Amino acid sequence: MSYESEIKEKTGTNSFGDDRLNIPVLKYFWQASPLSGARSKGVHNFLRKVRVLDNFTDYELRRFSKFLHLRSFHAGEKIFLEGSGGFGFYLIYSGNVDIISGGIGDDQGQIITTLGEGEYFGELALLEERSVRNATAQAKNQVTLLAFFKPDLDELTERYPVVASKLLRSVSLIVSRRFKAVANELKVLKEKLKVVESESKQKAK
Protein backbone atom coordinates (compact mmCIF):
# COMPACT_ATOMS: atom_id res chain seq x y z
CA MET A 1 0.00 0.00 0.00
CA SER A 2 1.38 3.39 -0.94
CA TYR A 3 1.89 6.10 1.67
CA GLU A 4 -0.72 8.31 0.00
CA SER A 5 -3.35 5.59 0.05
CA GLU A 6 -2.52 4.81 3.66
CA ILE A 7 -3.04 8.48 4.60
CA LYS A 8 -6.25 8.53 2.59
CA GLU A 9 -7.51 5.44 4.38
CA LYS A 10 -6.65 6.82 7.80
CA THR A 11 -8.26 10.19 7.14
CA GLY A 12 -11.31 8.38 5.81
CA THR A 13 -11.68 6.29 8.98
CA ASN A 14 -10.60 9.21 11.18
CA SER A 15 -7.92 7.04 12.81
CA PHE A 16 -5.71 10.09 13.41
CA GLY A 17 -7.90 10.90 16.41
CA ASP A 18 -8.85 14.49 17.22
CA ASP A 19 -6.98 17.33 15.60
CA ARG A 20 -6.38 19.34 18.82
CA LEU A 21 -2.90 20.71 19.45
CA ASN A 22 -0.83 18.69 21.87
CA ILE A 23 0.87 21.52 23.76
CA PRO A 24 3.34 19.42 25.85
CA VAL A 25 4.63 17.66 22.72
CA LEU A 26 5.00 20.98 20.91
CA LYS A 27 6.80 22.42 23.96
CA TYR A 28 9.15 19.44 23.99
CA PHE A 29 10.07 19.83 20.31
CA TRP A 30 10.45 23.60 20.76
CA GLN A 31 12.87 23.13 23.66
CA ALA A 32 14.70 20.26 21.96
CA SER A 33 15.30 22.32 18.83
CA PRO A 34 18.94 23.42 18.50
CA LEU A 35 17.68 26.72 17.13
CA SER A 36 15.61 27.44 20.23
CA GLY A 37 16.76 30.56 22.06
CA ALA A 38 15.83 29.07 25.44
CA ARG A 39 18.60 26.51 25.08
CA SER A 40 21.36 28.97 24.44
CA LYS A 41 20.97 30.67 27.83
CA GLY A 42 20.37 29.64 31.39
CA VAL A 43 21.92 27.60 34.12
CA HIS A 44 20.82 24.29 32.66
CA ASN A 45 22.61 24.93 29.40
CA PHE A 46 25.71 26.06 31.28
CA LEU A 47 25.73 22.83 33.29
CA ARG A 48 25.72 20.82 30.06
CA LYS A 49 29.09 22.37 29.24
CA VAL A 50 30.68 21.48 32.59
CA ARG A 51 32.86 18.44 31.92
CA VAL A 52 32.62 16.80 35.33
CA LEU A 53 28.84 16.72 34.96
CA ASP A 54 29.06 14.65 31.77
CA ASN A 55 27.42 11.65 33.40
CA PHE A 56 24.20 13.60 34.11
CA THR A 57 21.22 13.22 31.81
CA ASP A 58 19.31 16.29 30.68
CA TYR A 59 16.55 15.61 33.19
CA GLU A 60 19.07 15.18 36.03
CA LEU A 61 20.84 18.42 35.13
CA ARG A 62 17.49 20.20 35.22
CA ARG A 63 16.79 18.76 38.69
CA PHE A 64 20.29 19.65 39.90
CA SER A 65 20.00 23.22 38.57
CA LYS A 66 16.99 23.78 40.85
CA PHE A 67 19.28 23.36 43.85
CA LEU A 68 21.87 25.92 42.77
CA HIS A 69 22.14 29.49 44.04
CA LEU A 70 23.28 32.20 41.62
CA ARG A 71 25.54 34.64 43.47
CA SER A 72 27.47 37.67 42.24
CA PHE A 73 30.80 38.95 43.56
CA HIS A 74 32.55 42.16 42.58
CA ALA A 75 36.26 42.31 41.70
CA GLY A 76 38.45 41.73 44.77
CA GLU A 77 35.61 40.40 46.94
CA LYS A 78 36.51 37.36 49.02
CA ILE A 79 34.36 34.30 48.35
CA PHE A 80 35.80 32.42 51.29
CA LEU A 81 38.87 32.68 53.50
CA GLU A 82 41.61 30.18 54.16
CA GLY A 83 41.09 28.46 57.51
CA SER A 84 37.39 29.28 57.76
CA GLY A 85 34.70 26.60 57.92
CA GLY A 86 33.40 25.63 54.49
CA PHE A 87 29.88 24.57 53.52
CA GLY A 88 29.72 25.31 49.79
CA PHE A 89 30.90 24.08 46.40
CA TYR A 90 31.09 26.64 43.58
CA LEU A 91 30.87 26.48 39.80
CA ILE A 92 32.09 29.56 37.93
CA TYR A 93 29.23 30.76 35.73
CA SER A 94 31.10 33.83 34.48
CA GLY A 95 34.27 35.72 35.37
CA ASN A 96 37.52 34.59 37.00
CA VAL A 97 38.43 33.51 40.51
CA ASP A 98 41.89 33.64 42.10
CA ILE A 99 42.80 30.84 44.48
CA ILE A 100 45.24 32.29 46.98
CA SER A 101 47.42 30.47 49.49
CA GLY A 102 48.65 32.26 52.60
CA GLY A 103 47.18 35.76 52.69
CA ILE A 104 46.61 35.75 56.45
CA GLY A 105 46.44 39.14 58.12
CA ASP A 106 48.29 41.79 56.15
CA ASP A 107 50.08 39.25 54.00
CA GLN A 108 48.67 39.34 50.45
CA GLY A 109 49.36 35.65 49.86
CA GLN A 110 50.35 33.87 46.68
CA ILE A 111 48.02 33.16 43.78
CA ILE A 112 48.12 29.40 43.18
CA THR A 113 45.84 29.41 40.19
CA THR A 114 43.18 31.44 38.42
CA LEU A 115 39.98 29.63 37.49
CA GLY A 116 37.65 30.59 34.66
CA GLU A 117 34.14 29.90 33.37
CA GLY A 118 33.00 26.29 33.71
CA GLU A 119 35.59 25.52 36.40
CA TYR A 120 34.87 24.76 40.03
CA PHE A 121 36.29 24.96 43.55
CA GLY A 122 35.43 24.22 47.19
CA GLU A 123 34.35 20.63 46.49
CA LEU A 124 35.87 19.26 49.72
CA ALA A 125 33.23 21.14 51.72
CA LEU A 126 30.64 18.68 50.41
CA LEU A 127 32.61 15.62 51.44
CA GLU A 128 34.06 16.54 54.83
CA GLU A 129 32.02 16.73 58.01
CA ARG A 130 33.87 19.77 59.33
CA SER A 131 35.61 21.17 56.33
CA VAL A 132 38.21 23.90 56.72
CA ARG A 133 39.14 25.90 53.62
CA ASN A 134 42.78 25.35 52.66
CA ALA A 135 43.01 28.42 50.44
CA THR A 136 41.30 31.77 49.94
CA ALA A 137 39.05 32.29 46.91
CA GLN A 138 38.80 35.85 45.61
CA ALA A 139 36.94 37.29 42.65
CA LYS A 140 39.41 38.58 40.04
CA ASN A 141 36.76 40.54 38.20
CA GLN A 142 32.96 40.69 38.30
CA VAL A 143 32.11 37.04 38.97
CA THR A 144 28.88 35.08 38.93
CA LEU A 145 28.98 31.74 40.73
CA LEU A 146 26.61 28.85 41.03
CA ALA A 147 26.76 27.82 44.67
CA PHE A 148 25.74 24.43 45.96
CA PHE A 149 25.73 24.21 49.75
CA LYS A 150 25.88 21.26 52.11
CA PRO A 151 22.22 21.55 53.16
CA ASP A 152 21.32 21.39 49.45
CA LEU A 153 23.24 18.13 49.17
CA ASP A 154 21.26 16.71 52.10
CA GLU A 155 18.00 17.72 50.44
CA LEU A 156 19.09 16.44 47.03
CA THR A 157 20.07 13.10 48.59
CA GLU A 158 16.67 12.76 50.22
CA ARG A 159 14.63 13.87 47.21
CA TYR A 160 16.62 12.70 44.19
CA PRO A 161 19.12 10.08 45.39
CA VAL A 162 20.21 9.16 41.86
CA VAL A 163 21.10 12.79 41.03
CA ALA A 164 22.88 13.14 44.38
CA SER A 165 24.91 9.97 43.85
CA LYS A 166 25.93 11.17 40.38
CA LEU A 167 26.95 14.51 41.85
CA LEU A 168 29.03 12.83 44.54
CA ARG A 169 30.63 10.70 41.82
CA SER A 170 31.53 13.88 39.97
CA VAL A 171 32.90 15.46 43.13
CA SER A 172 34.95 12.31 43.81
CA LEU A 173 36.25 12.55 40.25
CA ILE A 174 37.34 16.16 40.87
CA VAL A 175 39.05 15.14 44.10
CA SER A 176 40.81 12.18 42.45
CA ARG A 177 42.04 14.45 39.61
CA ARG A 178 43.37 16.96 42.12
CA PHE A 179 44.98 14.12 44.06
CA LYS A 180 46.65 12.79 40.90
CA ALA A 181 47.90 16.28 40.05
CA VAL A 182 49.34 16.70 43.54
CA ALA A 183 50.90 13.21 43.38
CA ASN A 184 52.52 14.04 40.02
CA GLU A 185 53.80 17.32 41.39
CA LEU A 186 55.23 15.49 44.38
CA LYS A 187 56.93 13.01 42.06
CA VAL A 188 58.52 15.82 40.07
CA LEU A 189 59.61 17.57 43.27
CA LYS A 190 61.16 14.35 44.61
CA GLU A 191 63.09 13.88 41.38
CA LYS A 192 64.27 17.48 41.53
CA LEU A 193 65.30 16.93 45.14
CA LYS A 194 67.28 13.83 44.13
CA VAL A 195 69.09 15.81 41.44
CA VAL A 196 69.87 18.60 43.91
CA GLU A 197 71.10 16.06 46.46
CA SER A 198 73.37 14.25 43.97
CA GLU A 199 74.69 17.61 42.75
CA SER A 200 75.48 18.71 46.28
CA LYS A 201 77.17 15.33 46.98
CA GLN A 202 79.32 15.70 43.86
CA LYS A 203 80.23 19.22 44.90
CA ALA A 204 81.16 17.97 48.36
CA LYS A 205 83.48 15.34 46.82
Add this chain to the structure above:
Amino acid sequence: MNQSKRLSNRLLKNIFFFGITLSIGVVLFALPRILIPFGIAYILSLMVRPLVNVFYSSNFQKKTFAVLLTVLFIFAFIYPVVTGVSSIGDEAHKLEFYLPRAESYLRQQYLEFKDVVFQRLNYEIKVNPVDELVRIGQEYTQSLFIYLPKLLGSLLEWGLIIPLFLVFILKDGRKLRFSYIKIIPNHMVEKAYYFFHQFNTKFGDYIFAKFVEAAIVGTVITTGLLIIEFPFALLLGLFAAITNILPYIGPLLGFIPALIVGLVDQSPALGQMTLLYLIANIIDLALVFPILVSKIVNLHPMVVVVSVILGSQVAGIVGMIVSIPLAAFLKLFFVEIYNELYANPSAK
Protein backbone atom coordinates in the same frame (compact mmCIF):
# COMPACT_ATOMS: atom_id res chain seq x y z
CA MET B 1 36.07 56.17 45.25
CA ASN B 2 35.27 52.74 43.86
CA GLN B 3 36.31 51.14 47.15
CA SER B 4 34.05 53.41 49.22
CA LYS B 5 31.15 52.70 46.87
CA ARG B 6 31.66 48.98 47.38
CA LEU B 7 31.82 49.41 51.14
CA SER B 8 28.59 51.38 51.21
CA ASN B 9 27.01 48.77 48.92
CA ARG B 10 28.05 46.02 51.35
CA LEU B 11 26.72 48.02 54.28
CA LEU B 12 23.42 48.56 52.47
CA LYS B 13 23.11 44.84 51.76
CA ASN B 14 23.75 44.05 55.43
CA ILE B 15 21.20 46.63 56.60
CA PHE B 16 18.64 45.33 54.11
CA PHE B 17 19.16 41.72 55.16
CA PHE B 18 19.01 42.37 58.91
CA GLY B 19 16.11 44.79 58.42
CA ILE B 20 14.05 42.18 56.54
CA THR B 21 14.91 39.46 59.09
CA LEU B 22 14.01 41.70 62.01
CA SER B 23 10.76 42.84 60.35
CA ILE B 24 9.65 39.23 59.76
CA GLY B 25 10.43 38.42 63.40
CA VAL B 26 8.63 41.50 64.75
CA VAL B 27 5.53 40.95 62.55
CA LEU B 28 5.27 37.30 63.59
CA PHE B 29 5.74 38.00 67.31
CA ALA B 30 3.34 40.94 67.24
CA LEU B 31 0.61 38.74 65.79
CA PRO B 32 0.35 35.62 67.98
CA ARG B 33 -2.83 34.55 66.19
CA ILE B 34 -0.70 34.06 63.11
CA LEU B 35 2.54 33.06 64.83
CA ILE B 36 1.08 30.07 66.73
CA PRO B 37 -0.67 28.34 63.79
CA PHE B 38 2.23 29.26 61.51
CA GLY B 39 4.71 27.83 64.02
CA ILE B 40 2.69 24.62 64.33
CA ALA B 41 2.38 24.36 60.53
CA TYR B 42 6.13 24.90 60.23
CA ILE B 43 6.87 22.19 62.79
CA LEU B 44 4.43 19.85 61.00
CA SER B 45 6.13 20.60 57.69
CA LEU B 46 9.45 19.57 59.26
CA MET B 47 7.82 16.43 60.64
CA VAL B 48 6.32 15.32 57.32
CA ARG B 49 9.56 16.08 55.46
CA PRO B 50 10.56 12.40 55.10
CA LEU B 51 7.15 11.65 53.59
CA VAL B 52 7.44 14.63 51.24
CA ASN B 53 10.83 13.40 50.06
CA VAL B 54 9.42 9.95 49.29
CA PHE B 55 6.74 11.57 47.15
CA TYR B 56 9.28 13.82 45.45
CA SER B 57 11.57 10.95 44.59
CA SER B 58 8.64 9.03 43.09
CA ASN B 59 7.89 12.02 40.81
CA PHE B 60 4.52 12.65 42.40
CA GLN B 61 2.94 15.97 41.46
CA LYS B 62 3.79 18.53 44.13
CA LYS B 63 0.38 20.19 43.97
CA THR B 64 -1.52 16.90 44.25
CA PHE B 65 0.56 15.90 47.21
CA ALA B 66 -0.01 19.23 48.98
CA VAL B 67 -3.79 18.96 48.47
CA LEU B 68 -3.82 15.35 49.68
CA LEU B 69 -1.90 16.27 52.77
CA THR B 70 -4.21 19.21 53.51
CA VAL B 71 -7.29 17.02 53.39
CA LEU B 72 -5.54 14.50 55.63
CA PHE B 73 -4.54 17.16 58.14
CA ILE B 74 -7.96 18.83 58.21
CA PHE B 75 -9.41 15.42 58.97
CA ALA B 76 -6.68 14.66 61.51
CA PHE B 77 -7.29 17.98 63.28
CA ILE B 78 -11.06 18.16 63.25
CA TYR B 79 -11.87 14.50 63.87
CA PRO B 80 -10.18 14.27 67.29
CA VAL B 81 -11.54 17.68 68.28
CA VAL B 82 -15.10 16.58 67.50
CA THR B 83 -14.92 13.05 68.89
CA GLY B 84 -12.14 12.99 71.47
CA VAL B 85 -12.97 16.26 73.18
CA SER B 86 -16.50 15.13 74.07
CA SER B 87 -15.26 12.06 75.98
CA ILE B 88 -12.42 14.02 77.59
CA GLY B 89 -14.98 16.74 78.40
CA ASP B 90 -17.16 14.13 80.15
CA GLU B 91 -14.21 13.07 82.25
CA ALA B 92 -13.38 16.72 82.98
CA HIS B 93 -16.96 17.22 84.25
CA LYS B 94 -16.65 14.18 86.49
CA LEU B 95 -13.44 15.69 87.79
CA GLU B 96 -15.40 18.75 88.93
CA PHE B 97 -17.39 16.56 91.35
CA TYR B 98 -14.37 14.50 92.19
CA LEU B 99 -12.13 17.32 93.37
CA PRO B 100 -13.99 18.06 96.68
CA ARG B 101 -13.58 14.38 97.57
CA ALA B 102 -9.89 14.53 96.83
CA GLU B 103 -9.65 17.70 98.90
CA SER B 104 -11.31 16.18 101.97
CA TYR B 105 -9.18 13.06 101.61
CA LEU B 106 -5.97 15.09 101.50
CA ARG B 107 -7.09 17.17 104.51
CA GLN B 108 -7.90 14.05 106.49
CA GLN B 109 -4.56 12.44 105.62
CA TYR B 110 -2.74 15.61 106.55
CA LEU B 111 -4.49 15.83 109.95
CA GLU B 112 -3.70 12.19 110.65
CA PHE B 113 -0.07 12.75 109.74
CA LYS B 114 0.04 15.87 111.92
CA ASP B 115 -1.37 13.88 114.87
CA VAL B 116 1.16 11.08 114.41
CA VAL B 117 4.03 13.58 114.35
CA PHE B 118 2.68 15.32 117.47
CA GLN B 119 2.23 12.07 119.39
CA ARG B 120 5.62 10.67 118.52
CA LEU B 121 7.83 13.74 118.42
CA ASN B 122 5.75 16.17 120.50
CA TYR B 123 6.08 18.68 117.68
CA GLU B 124 3.16 20.55 116.12
CA ILE B 125 3.40 21.17 112.38
CA LYS B 126 2.23 24.71 111.75
CA VAL B 127 2.44 24.97 107.97
CA ASN B 128 -0.54 23.73 105.99
CA PRO B 129 0.50 22.66 102.48
CA VAL B 130 -2.93 21.17 101.75
CA ASP B 131 -4.61 24.61 101.69
CA GLU B 132 -2.02 25.89 99.25
CA LEU B 133 -2.31 22.76 97.11
CA VAL B 134 -6.11 23.01 97.03
CA ARG B 135 -5.96 26.72 96.15
CA ILE B 136 -3.60 26.02 93.23
CA GLY B 137 -5.75 23.07 92.14
CA GLN B 138 -8.94 25.16 92.22
CA GLU B 139 -7.32 28.01 90.33
CA TYR B 140 -6.09 25.71 87.56
CA THR B 141 -9.39 23.84 87.30
CA GLN B 142 -11.39 27.07 87.17
CA SER B 143 -9.14 28.55 84.51
CA LEU B 144 -9.36 25.27 82.59
CA PHE B 145 -13.15 25.44 82.55
CA ILE B 146 -13.13 29.13 81.64
CA TYR B 147 -10.59 28.74 78.85
CA LEU B 148 -11.80 25.38 77.54
CA PRO B 149 -14.48 26.86 75.20
CA LYS B 150 -11.97 29.49 74.01
CA LEU B 151 -9.37 26.78 73.45
CA LEU B 152 -11.88 24.68 71.51
CA GLY B 153 -12.71 27.71 69.36
CA SER B 154 -9.01 28.26 68.63
CA LEU B 155 -8.58 24.56 67.90
CA LEU B 156 -11.31 24.69 65.27
CA GLU B 157 -9.83 27.88 63.79
CA TRP B 158 -6.41 26.26 63.76
CA GLY B 159 -7.92 23.13 62.21
CA LEU B 160 -8.50 25.18 59.07
CA ILE B 161 -5.62 27.65 59.18
CA ILE B 162 -2.80 25.22 60.03
CA PRO B 163 -3.40 22.90 57.04
CA LEU B 164 -3.61 25.97 54.81
CA PHE B 165 -0.26 27.26 56.07
CA LEU B 166 1.13 23.76 55.80
CA VAL B 167 0.19 23.53 52.12
CA PHE B 168 1.88 26.86 51.39
CA ILE B 169 5.00 25.87 53.30
CA LEU B 170 5.18 22.52 51.50
CA LYS B 171 4.39 23.95 48.09
CA ASP B 172 6.30 27.23 48.13
CA GLY B 173 8.59 26.90 51.18
CA ARG B 174 11.61 26.06 49.09
CA LYS B 175 11.07 29.01 46.75
CA LEU B 176 10.70 31.32 49.76
CA ARG B 177 13.84 29.89 51.34
CA PHE B 178 15.84 30.38 48.15
CA SER B 179 14.55 33.95 47.82
CA TYR B 180 15.59 34.64 51.40
CA ILE B 181 19.05 33.15 50.79
CA LYS B 182 19.43 35.54 47.84
CA ILE B 183 19.39 38.54 50.15
CA ILE B 184 21.92 37.11 52.63
CA PRO B 185 25.21 39.02 52.10
CA ASN B 186 27.98 37.01 50.42
CA HIS B 187 30.33 36.95 53.39
CA MET B 188 27.85 35.15 55.63
CA VAL B 189 25.71 33.10 53.24
CA GLU B 190 27.47 29.76 53.73
CA LYS B 191 27.30 29.81 57.50
CA ALA B 192 23.86 31.39 57.75
CA TYR B 193 22.38 28.76 55.45
CA TYR B 194 24.17 25.96 57.29
CA PHE B 195 22.89 27.14 60.68
CA PHE B 196 19.39 27.61 59.33
CA HIS B 197 19.50 24.02 58.06
CA GLN B 198 20.89 22.68 61.32
CA PHE B 199 18.23 24.53 63.28
CA ASN B 200 15.49 23.12 61.04
CA THR B 201 16.84 19.60 61.26
CA LYS B 202 17.33 19.60 65.03
CA PHE B 203 14.03 21.30 65.66
CA GLY B 204 11.96 19.13 63.31
CA ASP B 205 13.57 15.87 64.37
CA TYR B 206 13.29 16.66 68.07
CA ILE B 207 9.65 17.75 67.96
CA PHE B 208 8.76 14.71 65.86
CA ALA B 209 10.65 12.38 68.23
CA LYS B 210 8.99 13.94 71.27
CA PHE B 211 5.57 13.73 69.64
CA VAL B 212 6.05 10.04 68.91
CA GLU B 213 7.40 9.46 72.42
CA ALA B 214 4.43 11.24 74.06
CA ALA B 215 1.99 9.36 71.82
CA ILE B 216 3.52 5.99 72.76
CA VAL B 217 3.52 6.76 76.50
CA GLY B 218 -0.01 8.23 76.35
CA THR B 219 -1.38 5.27 74.42
CA VAL B 220 0.25 2.68 76.69
CA ILE B 221 -1.05 4.39 79.84
CA THR B 222 -4.56 5.08 78.53
CA THR B 223 -4.96 1.54 77.21
CA GLY B 224 -3.59 0.06 80.41
CA LEU B 225 -5.83 2.19 82.63
CA LEU B 226 -8.88 1.28 80.52
CA ILE B 227 -8.04 -2.41 80.85
CA ILE B 228 -7.69 -2.27 84.65
CA GLU B 229 -10.83 -0.05 84.75
CA PHE B 230 -9.09 2.80 86.50
CA PRO B 231 -11.09 6.08 86.62
CA PHE B 232 -10.19 9.03 84.35
CA ALA B 233 -8.21 6.83 81.98
CA LEU B 234 -8.35 9.28 79.05
CA LEU B 235 -7.51 12.36 81.12
CA LEU B 236 -4.68 10.66 82.97
CA GLY B 237 -3.27 9.23 79.71
CA LEU B 238 -3.41 12.67 78.09
CA PHE B 239 -1.79 14.27 81.12
CA ALA B 240 0.98 11.65 81.18
CA ALA B 241 1.60 12.20 77.45
CA ILE B 242 1.87 15.98 77.91
CA THR B 243 4.09 15.83 80.99
CA ASN B 244 6.30 13.27 79.25
CA ILE B 245 7.57 16.12 77.09
CA LEU B 246 9.42 17.41 80.15
CA PRO B 247 12.66 15.58 80.76
CA TYR B 248 13.46 13.90 84.11
CA ILE B 249 10.53 15.27 86.18
CA GLY B 250 7.87 14.76 83.47
CA PRO B 251 7.12 11.06 84.10
CA LEU B 252 6.87 11.70 87.88
CA LEU B 253 4.53 14.66 87.34
CA GLY B 254 2.35 12.50 85.10
CA PHE B 255 2.13 9.84 87.82
CA ILE B 256 1.08 12.14 90.73
CA PRO B 257 -2.58 12.72 89.66
CA ALA B 258 -3.04 8.98 89.06
CA LEU B 259 -1.61 8.26 92.51
CA ILE B 260 -3.96 10.78 94.15
CA VAL B 261 -6.97 9.31 92.31
CA GLY B 262 -5.94 5.80 93.36
CA LEU B 263 -5.46 6.80 97.02
CA VAL B 264 -8.70 8.80 97.25
CA ASP B 265 -10.72 6.01 95.66
CA GLN B 266 -8.93 3.38 97.75
CA SER B 267 -8.69 1.68 94.39
CA PRO B 268 -7.78 -2.03 94.44
CA ALA B 269 -5.99 -1.42 91.14
CA LEU B 270 -3.48 0.96 92.74
CA GLY B 271 -0.64 -1.55 92.51
CA GLN B 272 -1.51 -2.43 88.92
CA MET B 273 -1.66 1.27 88.04
CA THR B 274 1.78 1.91 89.57
CA LEU B 275 3.18 -1.05 87.66
CA LEU B 276 1.60 0.26 84.45
CA TYR B 277 3.25 3.69 84.85
CA LEU B 278 6.52 1.96 85.60
CA ILE B 279 6.24 -0.23 82.47
CA ALA B 280 5.30 2.76 80.28
CA ASN B 281 8.31 4.70 81.52
CA ILE B 282 10.64 1.73 81.16
CA ILE B 283 9.47 1.36 77.55
CA ASP B 284 10.13 5.06 77.10
CA LEU B 285 13.54 5.09 78.78
CA ALA B 286 14.84 1.81 77.42
CA LEU B 287 13.43 1.83 73.88
CA VAL B 288 11.91 5.07 72.67
CA PHE B 289 14.32 7.63 74.14
CA PRO B 290 17.60 5.99 73.05
CA ILE B 291 16.33 5.33 69.53
CA LEU B 292 14.50 8.57 68.88
CA VAL B 293 15.60 11.43 71.08
CA SER B 294 19.13 10.98 72.41
CA LYS B 295 20.72 10.99 68.95
CA ILE B 296 19.27 14.40 68.22
CA VAL B 297 20.08 16.16 71.45
CA ASN B 298 23.43 15.67 73.07
CA LEU B 299 23.28 18.02 76.02
CA HIS B 300 24.44 17.93 79.61
CA PRO B 301 21.52 17.07 81.98
CA MET B 302 22.10 20.35 83.82
CA VAL B 303 21.76 22.32 80.57
CA VAL B 304 18.54 20.42 79.78
CA VAL B 305 17.01 21.26 83.18
CA VAL B 306 18.05 24.92 83.07
CA SER B 307 16.81 25.39 79.50
CA VAL B 308 13.45 23.79 80.35
CA ILE B 309 13.04 26.11 83.37
CA LEU B 310 13.97 29.15 81.28
CA GLY B 311 11.67 28.02 78.46
CA SER B 312 8.72 27.58 80.83
CA GLN B 313 9.32 31.03 82.28
CA VAL B 314 9.35 32.69 78.87
CA ALA B 315 6.65 30.81 76.96
CA GLY B 316 4.93 28.25 79.23
CA ILE B 317 4.40 24.73 77.89
CA VAL B 318 5.45 25.71 74.35
CA GLY B 319 8.64 27.15 75.83
CA MET B 320 9.34 23.88 77.64
CA ILE B 321 9.00 21.89 74.42
CA VAL B 322 10.98 24.29 72.27
CA SER B 323 13.74 24.99 74.82
CA ILE B 324 15.68 21.72 74.36
CA PRO B 325 16.13 21.75 70.57
CA LEU B 326 16.85 25.47 70.85
CA ALA B 327 19.54 24.78 73.44
CA ALA B 328 21.00 22.05 71.20
CA PHE B 329 21.08 24.50 68.29
CA LEU B 330 22.67 27.25 70.42
CA LYS B 331 25.33 24.78 71.54
CA LEU B 332 26.14 24.02 67.89
CA PHE B 333 26.14 27.75 67.10
CA PHE B 334 28.54 28.62 69.93
CA VAL B 335 30.83 25.68 69.17
CA GLU B 336 31.02 26.89 65.56
CA ILE B 337 31.77 30.47 66.64
CA TYR B 338 34.39 29.21 69.11
CA ASN B 339 36.05 27.14 66.36
CA GLU B 340 35.98 30.12 64.04
CA LEU B 341 37.55 32.44 66.60
CA TYR B 342 39.95 30.20 68.51
CA ALA B 343 40.41 26.79 66.90
CA ASN B 344 41.23 28.17 63.42
CA PRO B 345 43.55 31.10 64.08
CA SER B 346 44.44 31.25 60.39
CA ALA B 347 40.88 32.34 59.59
CA LYS B 348 41.27 35.65 61.37
